[in-house]
Amino acid sequence: MSMKNENAVVEQQVTELDDDVVLDVKDLVVQYVVKKQVVEAVNGISFSLKKGKAIGLVGETGAGKTTTALAIMNLVPDPPGIIKSGTINVCGHDMLNLEPSQLEKIRGKDISMIFQDPMTSLNPVMTVGEQIAESVRLHENVNKQQAIQRAMEMLELVGIPGERAIDYPHQFSGGMKQRVVIAIALACNPRILIADEPTTALDVTIQAQVLSMMNDLKEKFNTALLMITHDLGVVAKMCDDVAVVYAGRVIESGTLEDVFNQTMHPYTEGLFNSLPNIGKRDTELKPIPGLMPDPTKLPKVGCAFADRCRYATDICREKTPEPRFVSDTHMIACVRYDEPDFSIEGWQNE
Numbered sequence: 001m002s003m004k005n006e007n008a009v010v011e012q013q014v015t016e017l018d019d020d021v022v023l024d025v026k027d028l029v030v031q032y033v034v035k036k037q038v039v040e041a042v043n044g045i046s047f048s049l050k051k052g053k054a055i056g057l058v059g060e061t062g063a064g065k066t067t068t069a070l071a072i073m074n075l076v077p078d079p080p081g082i083i084k085s086g087t088i089n090v091c092g093h094d095m096l097n098l099e100p101s102q103l104e105k106i107r108g109k110d111i112s113m114i115f116q117d118p119m120t121s122l123n124p125v126m127t128v129g130e131q132i133a134e135s136v137r138l139h140e141n142v143n144k145q146q147a148i149q150r151a152m153e154m155l156e157l158v159g160i161p162g163e164r165a166i167d168y169p170h171q172f173s174g175g176m177k178q179r180v181v182i183a184i185a186l187a188c189n190p191r192i193l194i195a196d197e198p199t200t201a202l203d204v205t206i207q208a209q210v211l212s213m214m215n216d217l218k219e220k221f222n223t224a225l226l227m228i229t230h231d232l233g234v235v236a237k238m239c240d241d242v243a244v245v246y247a248g249r250v251i252e253s254g255t256l257e258d259v260f261n262q263t264m265h266p267y268t269e270g271l272f273n274s275l276p277n278i279g280k281r282d283t284e285l286k287p288i289p290g291l292m293p294d295p296t297k298l299p300k301v302g303c304a305f306a307d308r309c310r311y312a313t314d315i316c317r318e319k320t321p322e323p324r325f326v327s328d329t330h331m332i333a334c335v336r337y338d339e340p341d342f343s344i345e346g347w348q349n350e
Helices: 003-019 065-072 100-106 128-139 144-157 162-166 174-186 204-221 232-238 256-261 266-273 314-318 344-348
Strands: 021-034 037-050 054-058 081-090 111-114 192-196 224-229 241-246 249-255
Touching: 021 065, 021 224, 037 054, 037 065, 037 081, 037 224, 037 241, 037 249, 054 065, 054 232, 065 081, 065 192, 065 224, 111 174, 128 144, 128 162, 128 174, 144 162, 144 174, 174 204, 204 232, 224 232, 232 256, 241 256, 241 266, 249 256, 249 266
Parallel strands: 054 224, 054 241, 111 192, 192 224
Antiparallel strands: 021 037, 021 081, 241 249
16 A cells, blocks of 8 residues: 555544544553552543543542543653553544654643643743643744734633733632633643543632533533543533543443433442432431542452442452443443342342
């Protein structure tokens, strides 16, 4: 095959991927080696994200959500972090096999990330306009003045007056800083946006404003969104699909309706039972007993959730659950679904 034809095939493959799946993560395994201990942070996570859609990664602190996001951006600190195996495809690019110079062209242009803490995500000695313009100049063929003008337009887009581009981060409130971070992430109209707990540091009123703004911008630019959160309310408002993560694995995934209305995994059920019911104020909360297992001491076989699960039997500690699809879109990883006489009604009445 000639070089010209090879290039045509590659372009065709990338175009086909762009029309459907813009982010594809398969069997991702990430570990941290700290003081001769191995922290098993991510243990085979797989999911995909389509153009213009939103998926929520949900789970407790320490489940491996942020490490997954850093791996997608190829930003896992090495050392101590090691991406042991798996593949990550971003808009047709193999993120784990690119040179640093190639990654710089992709980050910010094809995929951007809003990091957890807006207070520490901004450079305190640069104006917010300069920080937005820096991203624009890196990826767009514009001069400094044009980049500053784009920065002012982006600030206006996120609800901040453009003339505040000359201000420094310390002159903004927490909610305003988060808007600046979002403006930086969206400055070059990325096809994928990763939002890692984007409202954690904000009060409830500002949270609602920021989420509404992100939703509007997502629809305006047709951006695919990966929302990382432990807040099921945020997922309900923002996402089309959900992946529930526990001990570095996806234990249930599906559409929003699958996971919210046809909950099947005991851990997902526990998350919902932990939420207060506004309609029944006298109902006691049902927290999930125990804590997330130590990632340096995860069981080699069996279910990592077994010690906290009220439905667990001996088989749960002897057999590692494998993903199984109960419908075209709904996946669950639980060994009890393999029981010949299993019924979810009987199980939930135990």
